[in-house]
Amino acid sequence: MKEIIFKIKKNPELYIGAFISVIMILIIVCGTIFSPYDPNAMSAADKFADPSLAHPLGCDNFGRDLFSRLSIGGATTLFVALVTVIIGVTFGIIIGALTGYFGGAIDEILMRFNDAVLAFPSILLALVFISLFGSGTWKVIISLGIVFVPSFARIVRGEFMRCKYLDYVRSARLMGAGDFRIMFVHILPNTLPVVLSSAVIGFNNAVLAEASMSFLGIGVQPPSSSLGRMLSDAQAFLFSEPGYALLTGITIALIVLGFSLLGDGLKKNA
Amino acid sequence: MSKKKIIAFALCAAMTATTALTACSGGKSDASSKIVVGIPQDLEDSLDPHEAVAAGTKEILFNIYEGLLKPDETGELIPAVAKEYSVSDDGLTYSFVLRDGVKFHNGKPVTAEDVKYSIEKSAGMTGGQSLISAFSNIKEVNIKDDTTVDIVLNEADIDFPAYIATTTAAIIPKDNDKPATEPVGTGPYMFVSRSPQENIELKKFNDYWGEPANIENVTLKIIPNADSIVMNLNGGAVDMFARLTSTQTQQLSDNFNVLEGEMNLVQAVYLNHAVEPFDNVDVCRALSYAVDVDNILELTSDGKGFPVGSSMFPAFKKYYVDLSNTYPTDIDKAKELLAEAGYPDGFTFSITVPSNYQPHVEAAQVVSEQLKKIGVNAEIKLVEWNTWLSDVYSGRQFEATLIGVDASSLTATAMLDRFRTDADNNFTNYSNKDYDDLYAKLYTAGSEDERVEIYKELQKNLADNAANIYIQDMAEFVALSDKYDGYVFYPLYVQDFAKLKIKEQ
Numbered sequence: 031m032k033e034i035i036f037k038i039k040k041n042p043e044l045y046i047g048a049f050i051s052v053i054m055i056l057i058i059v060c061g062t063i064f065s066p067y068d069p070n071a072m073s074a075a076d077k078f079a080d081p082s083l084a085h086p087l088g089c090d091n092f093g094r095d096l097f098s099r100l101s102i103g104g105a106t107t108l109f110v111a112l113v114t115v116i117i118g119v120t121f122g123i124i125i126g127a128l129t130g131y132f133g134g135a136i137d138e139i140l141m142r143f144n145d146a147v148l149a150f151p152s153i154l155l156a157l158v159f160i161s162l163f164g165s166g167t168w169k170v171i172i173s174l175g176i177v178f179v180p181s182f183a184r185i186v187r188g189e190f191m192r193c194k195y196l197d198y199v200r201s202a203r204l205m206g207a208g209d210f211r212i213m214f215v216h217i218l219p220n221t222l223p224v225v226l227s228s229a230v231i232g233f234n235n236a237v238l239a240e241a242s243m244s245f246l247g248i249g250v251q252p253p254s255s256s257l258g259r260m261l262s263d264a265q266a267f268l269f270s271e272p273g274y275a276l277l278t279g280i281t282i283a284l285i286v287l288g289f290s291l292l293g294d295g296l297k298k299n300a
Numbered sequence: 301m302s303k304k305k306i307i308a309f310a311l312c313a314a315m316t317a318t319t320a321l322t323a324c325s326g327g328k329s330d331a332s333s334k335i336v337v338g339i340p341q342d343l344e345d346s347l348d349p350h351e352a353v354a355a356g357t358k359e360i361l362f363n364i365y366e367g368l369l370k371p372d373e374t375g376e377l378i379p380a381v382a383k384e385y386s387v388s389d390d391g392l393t394y395s396f397v398l399r400d401g402v403k404f405h406n407g408k409p410v411t412a413e414d415v416k417y418s419i420e421k422s423a424g425m426t427g428g429q430s431l432i433s434a435f436s437n438i439k440e441v442n443i444k445d446d447t448t449v450d451i452v453l454n455e456a457d458i459d460f461p462a463y464i465a466t467t468t469a470a471i472i473p474k475d476n477d478k479p480a481t482e483p484v485g486t487g488p489y490m491f492v493s494r495s496p497q498e499n500i501e502l503k504k505f506n507d508y509w510g511e512p513a514n515i516e517n518v519t520l521k522i523i524p525n526a527d528s529i530v531m532n533l534n535g536g537a538v539d540m541f542a543r544l545t546s547t548q549t550q551q552l553s554d555n556f557n558v559l560e561g562e563m564n565l566v567q568a569v570y571l572n573h574a575v576e577p578f579d580n581v582d583v584c585r586a587l588s589y590a591v592d593v594d595n596i597l598e599l600t601s602d603g604k605g606f607p608v609g610s611s612m613f614p615a616f617k618k619y620y621v622d623l624s625n626t627y628p629t630d631i632d633k634a635k636e637l638l639a640e641a642g643y644p645d646g647f648t649f650s651i652t653v654p655s656n657y658q659p660h661v662e663a664a665q666v667v668s669e670q671l672k673k674i675g676v677n678a679e680i681k682l683v684e685w686n687t688w689l690s691d692v693y694s695g696r697q698f699e700a701t702l703i704g705v706d707a708s709s710l711t712a713t714a715m716l717d718r719f720r721t722d723a724d725n726n727f728t729n730y731s732n733k734d735y736d737d738l739y740a741k742l743y744t745a746g747s748e749d750e751r752v753e754i755y756k757e758l759q760k761n762l763a764d765n766a767a768n769i770y771i772q773d774m775a776e777f778v779a780l781s782d783k784y785d786g787y788v789f790y791p792l793y794v795q796d797f798a799k800l801k802i803k804e805q
Contacts, residue, residue: 072669074598092599092665165682247655252680253665266658269530270550 044295050288054281058108061101069098070253078271090260090274091267100281103255108285110171110249110256111236117175118236119229122182127213129183130190141187144180152177152235153242160248170249174239178232185228189221223299230293234286241282257282333802334517335784337795338529338538342497342522348479349470350422353431355793358467360520362794363502364405365470365485368396368415369461371710375616375791377461380510381410381471381486391456394464398447402509404473405490412443417474419451431468434459458742458751462711467794488513488798497522502797514786514801539781542795546601549777559778561789564615565704566608566715567660569651569667569769574729575699577649582641584766588627589634590674591667591769600662604775610759611705611715613773615791619712619755623763624770634674646675652692652701655682663771664702693727704774710792712755713742719762728768735761 038045076093079085087096125144129137147155152174159173193199194217202216243249244258252259257278264275343357349365352358368382379385382396402410417426423438424430437457442450453460463469476484483491488508492501500520504513521538523529532538534553549558569591571578578584593607606614609623638646653664661682668678678700683691692698707714717723720739721731738757745751762768780787786801 070669072595072599072666074595077599091662092669247682251682252661253668266545266547270547 041295041298043291044299047288047291047293047295050284051292054104054285054288055108058101058104061097062105065095065098065101067095067098069094069102069255071095078267078274087277088273091263091271096274096277099255099260100257100277103257103260103278104281104285106167106250106254106256107237107240107258107282110167110174110240111233113171114174114178114236114240115229115233117171118178118182118232119225121175121179123186123218123225125179125183126186126188127190127218130187131194131209131213131217133191137187140183144183147177147180148184153239156239156243157248160243165248165251167250167254170240170243174236174243177239178236182225182228182232186221186225189224190217193217193220223296227293227296227299230289230296234289234293237282237285237289257285333515334519335515335539335797335800336519336521336537337797338523338532338541339520340522340526340529340543341524343494343500344496346480347483347491347494349467349472349483349485350418350431351480352467359794360500361467361470361483361485362487363489363518363797364483364487364491365467365472366487367465367467367469367471369465371465371790371792371794373788373790373796375618375710377465377710380465381415385461391458392453394451394453394460395444396449396451398449399509400447402486403507404486405484405505406473406476407507408473408475410471410473410486412446412449414474415449415471416441416443418471419449419469421472422469432463432466434463435469456743459709459711459713462709466709489518497524511798513798515784515797518797533779539784540779540787540800542776542778544777544779546604546775546777549779552779555782556779557782559780559787559789560604561776561778562606562613562615563704563706563774563776564613564791564793565706565773566611566613567663567702567704567771567774568608568611569664569700569702569771570705570728571700571768572696572698572727572729573731573767574696577641577643577647578700580641581765582637583643584769585627586634586637586641586674587671587676588766588769589630589637590676591627591670591771592629593624593771595629595670596663596666596771599666600659601775604777605772606775607770607772609770610763611719611768611770612712612755612759613707613715613791615773615789616707616712616715617791619752619759621756621759623759626763627766631673638674638676646677648677648679649699650679650681652681652683652688652698654685654688654703656685657703659774660702660704667702667769667771693725696727696729702771706793707791716755716758716762719758719767730762730767732761732765732767 071094073093076085076089077091079089079093081088085095085097087100090096090099125140129140155177156173159176160169163169163173199212199216202212240249240256241258241261244256245262247262250256250259260278261275264278268275339356339360341356343360345354345357346352347361349361352361366380368380369377370380372378381399381402383399385394385396387394398410398412398415404410419441420426422430423435430436434457437453437455439452439454442452444450471486472479473484476482488505489502490505492503494500499522502518504516506512523532529541530548530551533541533556552558571584573579597603597605607624609626612620614620638644651664651668653660655661664680668680671678692701718725719730719735720726721736735758738754738761742751742754745754778787783803784800785803786799788796788799790796
């Protein structure tokens with residue numbers, strides 16, 4: 031018991047963050063799987079129904095069950111963020127590893143290109159991609175994914191540059207290991223703690239980016255729900271039905287808070 | 301009590317009595333009566349009626365200016381600066397006889413010279429471009445005598461009087477060289493001053509030829525921030541505000557009467573008849589049977605709104621036929637029709653909606669949900685307004701779109717012309733031989749009654765062929781302080797302050 035308390039005291043962010051994140055994910059997954067309502071089913075009689083046993087969080091302006099919609103919306107948002115980060119991390123690792131390990135002309139070219147992409151605010155860049163490709167869930171994922179690649183590439187490149195002259199890499203090379211074996215078997219695992227914590231923070235940014243894009247009406251399209259989309263719908267009823275916007279806002283805030291603390295905690299541990 | 305004091309007291313009493321008496325006689329105008337009307341934007345484009353483009357500017361200028369004719373609240377054209385007019389047999393020459401004793405706000409009488417100058421200026425014949433494209437059809441404006449002006453056209457145009465009745469064809473004095481900043485017209489209110497981004501002051505014109513305005517002073521207060529409209533109304537800073545949403549009206553205090561009118565547009569799911577499966581009339585009918593308009597109204601506007609069944613809105617009383625019951629909601633029938641058309645399992649299509657129009661976005665979600673019942677999957681595609689204009693309206697690259705279509709002038713053709721096969725603005729690619737034939741008859745129809753009949757037949761044609769999934773003419777709300785009365789809705793985008801009055805106590 032003492033040990034646990036000590037651990038928590040040493041790194042409270044990690045545990046509090048993990049706790050909030052796990053609870054939110056559990057609620058969202060349970061709400062999505064076990065919800066008795068079709069999140070898109072409308073009912074004029076239940077328009078802005080108050081919270082009750084049938085509708086634990088009440089209903090929205092179309093009489094749709096708010097809990098089901100928040101769950102499915104949260105799931106969409108988390109899914110978009112997850113795939114975005116996977117895309118960003120995968121390509122980030124490949125680019126970062128190649129440039130960091132080999133250096134030279136390729137490094138110069140790719141990194142200058144990287145800098146150019148990083149110089150744009152990520153939302154603005156995603157907006158450009160959306161206006162080129164059109165809107166929709168998968169297009170949001172792809173454009174956000176592209177936008178997230180450079181920052182991961184930069185982090186991974188730094189780690190590779192730090193590691194490539196370390197003793198264990200030199201001895202691996204002496205033993206005759208090939209470049210790719212050294213890169214992905216020897217160096218990559220040593221960069222994981224840093225990559226992991228930045229992935230969690232990146233995940234957070236992706237949640238916010240998806241929410242902002244959907245809020246602006248260019249992300250997930252109705253009737254599919256996502257938290258940003260719901261917030262934008264709720265805006266019209268801010269004064270008459272504040273609960274709608276408030277609940278959606280709190281859901282986003284809790285998800286972001288959870289993963290933000292988790293990311294900080296991981297960084298501390300790394 | 302000294303003598304002086306007694307006199308003072310008596311004077312005071314007399315004055316109070318006078319005020320009380322005037323208050324009792326409310327409804328009539330007195331020098332102090334006033335109303336503050338909130339408007340969402342400043343009149344920035346121009347106060348020159350021939351230059352003003354914004355609908356929000358024109359609706360105010362309606363009170364300052366008049367044309368030879370003007371619209372009344374039923375949509376009829378009534379004589380204004382002109383007393384009467386006649387058309388030559390070939391339909392090319394319109395002869396307007398000026399009304400006696402019509403004065404401009406500067407006190408000068410309206411002359412035939414002024415009329416010629418105004419029409420030529422409005423038609424762009426003195427330089428510049430006319431804002432009314434139909435005015436390029438004007439060949440010449442001739443002064444026949446002191447009170448008669450002839451307008452000669454290149455080609456006959458049955459809608460010409462409707463264009464003459466717009467604010468854009470208003471009569472202004474020839475000698476006013478600053479119409480854009482110091483407007484002078486013949487309307488019931490005259491312009492006093494404008495403080496940019498703050499307010500515009502109007503004053504009653506006492507020498508108005510017709511029924512004079514009731515309220516002496518009208519202040520237009522500019523409230524650009526939509527969120528502060530309700531606060532301004534409830535706080536008493538503004539007595540009236542037009543075009544509120546249902547949500548905004550619910551937040552108003554008891555001191556306001558909420559008047560419900562119509563937006564004068566036809567909200568519908570417009571179908572592109574050039575793409576499959578909307579080239580099949582059974583599919584269009586099936587969709588119309590599946591969409592439950594009452595349910596849409598209940599979910600999106602608390603049941604407010606006027607279901608329509610064709611491309612005409614109720615305010616056009618003369619032409620409107622109620623066809624809203626052509627397709628009562630009937631899921632079985634819809635499924636049957638779909639099966640007959642070869643889509644027993646339904647199909648998938650996209651509804652393009654401009655994302656800045658929240659009411660359309662909401663209606664689209666309900667429609668999409670309703671169509672699921674017959675196995676039709678309608679995907680909503682939100683686009684920016686400019687993209688909508690270029691892709692959908694001009695480019696006709698869409699399957700279906702949910703939008704409101706309004707009339708640009710007080711003519712039935714403004715609503716119905718766009719469904720002719722060859723019409724430039726036929727963005728739905730509707731092509732129906734009967735419709736085209738009927739439409740052609742308009743040009744040969746002898747009397748106005750005959751034309752009205754044809755307009756009604758055209759509407760029935762659109763309804764029978766389910767040209768579009770017709771929804772409603774949307775409700776619009778006007779908040780008016782309970783101290784005032786007399787607001788009238790027009791079938792056009794105008795505000796008529798002259799009919800407003802202070803309520804009888």
